[in-house]
Amino acid sequence: MSHYDHIKAAAYAANMQLPKLGLVVFTFGNVSAADRALGVFAIKPSGVPYEDLTPDSMVIVDFEGKTVEGKLRPSSDTRTHAVLYRHWAHIGGIVHTHSTYATAWAQAQRDIPIFGTTHADHNTVDIPCAPPMDDAMIQGDYEYETGFQIMNCLNDRKLRYEEVEMILVGNHAPFTWGKTPEKAVYNSAVLESVAQMALLTEQINPRAPRLKDSLIKKHFERKHGPDSYYGQA
Amino acid sequence: MSHYDHIKAAAYAANMQLPKLGLVVFTFGNVSAADRALGVFAIKPSGVPYEDLTPDSMVIVDFEGKTVEGKLRPSSDTRTHAVLYRHWAHIGGIVHTHSTYATAWAQAQRDIPIFGTTHADHNTVDIPCAPPMDDAMIQGDYEYETGFQIMNCLNDRKLRYEEVEMILVGNHAPFTWGKTPEKAVYNSAVLESVAQMALLTEQINPRAPRLKDSLIKKHFERKHGPDSYYGQA
Amino acid sequence: MSHYDHIKAAAYAANMQLPKLGLVVFTFGNVSAADRALGVFAIKPSGVPYEDLTPDSMVIVDFEGKTVEGKLRPSSDTRTHAVLYRHWAHIGGIVHTHSTYATAWAQAQRDIPIFGTTHADHNTVDIPCAPPMDDAMIQGDYEYETGFQIMNCLNDRKLRYEEVEMILVGNHAPFTWGKTPEKAVYNSAVLESVAQMALLTEQINPRAPRLKDSLIKKHFERKHGPDSYYGQA
Amino acid sequence: MSHYDHIKAAAYAANMQLPKLGLVVFTFGNVSAADRALGVFAIKPSGVPYEDLTPDSMVIVDFEGKTVEGKLRPSSDTRTHAVLYRHWAHIGGIVHTHSTYATAWAQAQRDIPIFGTTHADHNTVDIPCAPPMDDAMIQGDYEYETGFQIMNCLNDRKLRYEEVEMILVGNHAPFTWGKTPEKAVYNSAVLESVAQMALLTEQINPRAPRLKDSLIKKHFERKHGPDSYYGQA
Numbered sequence: 065m066s067h068y069d070h071i072k073a074a075a076y077a078a079n080m081q082l083p084k085l086g087l088v089v090f091t092f093g094n095v096s097a098a099d100r101a102l103g104v105f106a107i108k109p110s111g112v113p114y115e116d117l118t119p120d121s122m123v124i125v126d127f128e129g130k131t132v133e134g135k136l137r138p139s140s141d142t143r144t145h146a147v148l149y150r151h152w153a154h155i156g157g158i159v160h161t162h163s164t165y166a167t168a169w170a171q172a173q174r175d176i177p178i179f180g181t182t183h184a185d186h187n188t189v190d191i192p193c194a195p196p197m198d199d200a201m202i203q204g205d206y207e208y209e210t211g212f213q214i215m216n217c218l219n220d221r222k223l224r225y226e227e228v229e230m231i232l233v234g235n236h237a238p239f240t241w242g243k244t245p246e247k248a249v250y251n252s253a254v255l256e257s258v259a260q261m262a263l264l265t266e267q268i269n270p271r272a273p274r275l276k277d278s279l280i281k282k283h284f285e286r287k288h289g290p291d292s293y294y295g296q297a
Numbered sequence: 298m299s300h301y302d303h304i305k306a307a308a309y310a311a312n313m314q315l316p317k318l319g320l321v322v323f324t325f326g327n328v329s330a331a332d333r334a335l336g337v338f339a340i341k342p343s344g345v346p347y348e349d350l351t352p353d354s355m356v357i358v359d360f361e362g363k364t365v366e367g368k369l370r371p372s373s374d375t376r377t378h379a380v381l382y383r384h385w386a387h388i389g390g391i392v393h394t395h396s397t398y399a400t401a402w403a404q405a406q407r408d409i410p411i412f413g414t415t416h417a418d419h420n421t422v423d424i425p426c427a428p429p430m431d432d433a434m435i436q437g438d439y440e441y442e443t444g445f446q447i448m449n450c451l452n453d454r455k456l457r458y459e460e461v462e463m464i465l466v467g468n469h470a471p472f473t474w475g476k477t478p479e480k481a482v483y484n485s486a487v488l489e490s491v492a493q494m495a496l497l498t499e500q501i502n503p504r505a506p507r508l509k510d511s512l513i514k515k516h517f518e519r520k521h522g523p524d525s526y527y528g529q530a
Numbered sequence: 531m532s533h534y535d536h537i538k539a540a541a542y543a544a545n546m547q548l549p550k551l552g553l554v555v556f557t558f559g560n561v562s563a564a565d566r567a568l569g570v571f572a573i574k575p576s577g578v579p580y581e582d583l584t585p586d587s588m589v590i591v592d593f594e595g596k597t598v599e600g601k602l603r604p605s606s607d608t609r610t611h612a613v614l615y616r617h618w619a620h621i622g623g624i625v626h627t628h629s630t631y632a633t634a635w636a637q638a639q640r641d642i643p644i645f646g647t648t649h650a651d652h653n654t655v656d657i658p659c660a661p662p663m664d665d666a667m668i669q670g671d672y673e674y675e676t677g678f679q680i681m682n683c684l685n686d687r688k689l690r691y692e693e694v695e696m697i698l699v700g701n702h703a704p705f706t707w708g709k710t711p712e713k714a715v716y717n718s719a720v721l722e723s724v725a726q727m728a729l730l731t732e733q734i735n736p737r738a739p740r741l742k743d744s745l746i747k748k749h750f751e752r753k754h755g756p757d758s759y760y761g762q763a
Numbered sequence: 764m765s766h767y768d769h770i771k772a773a774a775y776a777a778n779m780q781l782p783k784l785g786l787v788v789f790t791f792g793n794v795s796a797a798d799r800a801l802g803v804f805a806i807k808p809s810g811v812p813y814e815d816l817t818p819d820s821m822v823i824v825d826f827e828g829k830t831v832e833g834k835l836r837p838s839s840d841t842r843t844h845a846v847l848y849r850h851w852a853h854i855g856g857i858v859h860t861h862s863t864y865a866t867a868w869a870q871a872q873r874d875i876p877i878f879g880t881t882h883a884d885h886n887t888v889d890i891p892c893a894p895p896m897d898d899a900m901i902q903g904d905y906e907y908e909t910g911f912q913i914m915n916c917l918n919d920r921k922l923r924y925e926e927v928e929m930i931l932v933g934n935h936a937p938f939t940w941g942k943t944p945e946k947a948v949y950n951s952a953v954l955e956s957v958a959q960m961a962l963l964t965e966q967i968n969p970r971a972p973r974l975k976d977s978l979i980k981k982h983f984e985r986k987h988g989p990d991s992y993y994g995q996a
Contacts, residue, residue: 412637412701413633413636413637413702413703415628483556486556487556490555493630497630497631497729498637500729501635501640509665509701512663512701512702515668515672526603527576528576529577529602
């Protein structure tokens with residue numbers, strides 16, 4: 065028994081969704097689940113295949129990135145998670161994958177244009193692609209700086225993390241987050257689908273226009289606005 | 298027990314086909330099943346994952362879009378379904394998905410050209426893409442107007458809904474329909490396959506010609522004409 | 531019991547491979563299995579979903595295309611099969627599908643260029659795409675003429691059906707054949723894979739050269755030549 | 764019982780991973796597992812479908828390519844494996860597949876550019892594509908020469924087989940290797956994923972730059988360097 069069983073169970077369940085949704089192979093990708101009151105999160109151990117994971121193999125880490133409990137070494141991306149939890153008070157889960165289409169957009173160093181209502185149901189803006197870090201940051205505390213690269217990109221574009229729950233890190237791959245780890249996983253799957261459809265849209269019509277503002281507003285508000293009527297009350 | 302158990306069962310079964318056919322993820326998409334004599338249809342509740350659906354969770358709605366029976370809120374697209382049922386006397390099922398390739402064509406705002414016999418087996422014309430609505434319609438009763446956008450597009454092109462059972466709504470995604478919900482689901486899967494093959498055809502040969510009229514006529518008539526010889530008598 | 535149980539069983543088993551290999555959805559596609567001594571073949575009934583097929587539902591047809599035994603109407607493509615069996619003495623199975631990539635090449639009306647050894651393991655030439663028929667043939671006995679269109683295309687290019695066991699019918703879709711229905715199904719799956727890789731090859735390098743003759747010869751002969759050393763003796 | 768049961772079991776298990784990972788269909792592809800002390804390797808028999816394989820059907824071959832034990836004929840690519848084992852003292856497994864995307868790059872005769880960290884996690888260089896062999900080599904001892912073609916390509920580029928564990932053979936398909944057959948299979952799956960993402964990257968941005976050196980170095984070293992912190996100690 066541990067004080068942390070609830071977030072270990074949540075992180076385990078969310079990690080196991082990744083291969084089911086086709087977002088990872090082998091040991092790629094990781095999900096964390098935070099308990100904000102306790103100031104810690106549970107995260108996938110590094111380099112362990114999904115089929116060998118158990119709730120107990122999850123590692124407990126604090127928001128400074130220090131391991132609090134667990135026999136295994138945490139994900140090599142742990143410090144990126146820690147930075148985001150420390151600075152973003154209202155998130156409870158973070159996901160990192162190398163899913164095929166989202167990663168291709170990250171490698172291409174392009175924002176994903178908002179072409180349709182599937183995108184607008186989840187975001188009112190192009191999905192941002194943060195530029196690759198400068199060499200000093202890469203050679204320094206790389207995963208820690210990755211967290212700042214993500215935050216700086218949102219700040220530069222005046223986006224709020226509560227509204228835009230996904231980003232591409234240029235040359236690398238996507239990160240998503242949410243109030244819960246389940247929501248963060250959902251966001252990773254939505255991002256992958258939106259990324260694929262955006263490429264196909266450009267292939268079908270290289271001059272496809274971005275979605276017009278009235279439709280962006282309508283679709284986002286019917287799902288997320290004060291008078292939303294999507295889902296159950 | 299309810300007067301509506303038969304359409305609840307039919308709507309449930311048809312909705313459950315969507316994830317099996319790879320046409321939806323999570324809560325995206327919805328199927329309705331109408332009883333035209335009773336003047337109502339059963340439709341998927343809004344925002345409920347497919348694995349949690351039961352026949353009893355289907356919501357019964359009349360052709361004005363008012364809920365008649367059911368504890369849950371119906372799909373946010375319900376009013377689009379209602380408009381189509383009210384105006385099209387001979388349909389018994391409607392499907393809306395955000396399937397990958399059909400949605401990409403909708404986002405690209407292009408009709409799907411008729412390139413081959415797979416297309417001609419089901420339609421004699423390019424699959425129409427309705428233009429995005431004007432801003433007044435979007436800001437008004439959006440889902441209601443979506444229904445009119447679909448009907449107006451067919452009318453403008455002098456197409457009959459009994460013959461062309463599928464459409465793309467520009468910037469949004471496909472709708473299909475049919476005499477039964479099963480047929481409407483079948484049409485959604487056919488549309489997705491035709492949409493993928495049309496993109497691939499243009500990639501293989503950017504100057505690929507449309508199918509010639511004699512082949513369009515032959516394939517459609519062998520499946521749907523008075524002397525059709527496809528399927529069982 | 532029937533004289534034809536062996537070819538009914540063979541045709542049934544081969545038909546059931548098509549959805550497993552991802553080559554068909556719904557009722558698309560059909561396989562036949564011939565008994566050349568009896569002068570008949572067993573073929574899928576028209577418009578019956580794969581999950582409803584049984585060996586007994588196969589229809590027995592002679593090489594003139596006349597039904598010999600069976601309660602159901604045979605595949606609408608039956609006369610194409612009959613023509614090929616009548617003229618090609620050494621084939622025992624025929625497959626027709628609308629598999630995604632092969633059909634896209636047929637719609638694009640292009641031969642599939644021989645780009646690599648995967649192709650050369652099975653064919654020494656580009657996979658031919660027969661031109662669409664002229665209107666008189668289409669309006670006449672369409673499926674019968676489709677058989678001649680296939681044979682004429684091979685003849686025009688001086689190809690032997692014993693060596694080239696696959697073809698695209700322009701604007702339509704692929705046909706494959708072989709000594710057995712299993713081999714014909716295998717050929718359909720190989721064709722689909724070769725068709726996908728050829729498109730990807732052109733996307734990666736629009737000036738990709740065809741495979742050079744020495745490699746074509748080597749790969750085909752190690753699998754099919756008199757001194758072949760692929761497979762078991 | 765045989766002295767070779769351990770490598771038969773290893774080769775069997777690794778071969779069975781290929782269809783599970785979507786890297787092969789039918790009889791395509793082969794994995795071998797070496798015992799360097801005994802100077803032999805176990806390899807898939809030629810032309811046998813994966814579902815019919817058993818550990819006992821694996822063939823034992825020495826590093827000259829001669830069969831030492833086994834009733835079946837070994838893979839037609841056996842001599843390529845033998846050459847590599849004989850010259851590369853530190854590998855224990857080799858894989859050959861015709862996986863879709865890697866084969867398409869081989870057919871296009873292009874190296875796979877290093878576009879992102881998924882690639883850099885496994886390799887610091889573009890994945891090399893060896894040129895097709897000259898005609899004399901093809902007409903001679905083809906599979907034997909294929910092994911030299913692979914070694915020569917690495918030598919020409921001053922790459923070490925211990926660091927670059929994958930290659931494309933121009934016009935043909937990929938080979939991968941590793942200290943164990945499991946690692947070689949892992950490399951084949953990574954290569955296929957990297958190959959797909961590289962094509963998508965170029966489609967999204969035809970001017971996508973290669974990954975910068977600082978990121979290449981960082982990602983490779985965090986997984987493979989002396990101070991690596993990926994995986995468990």
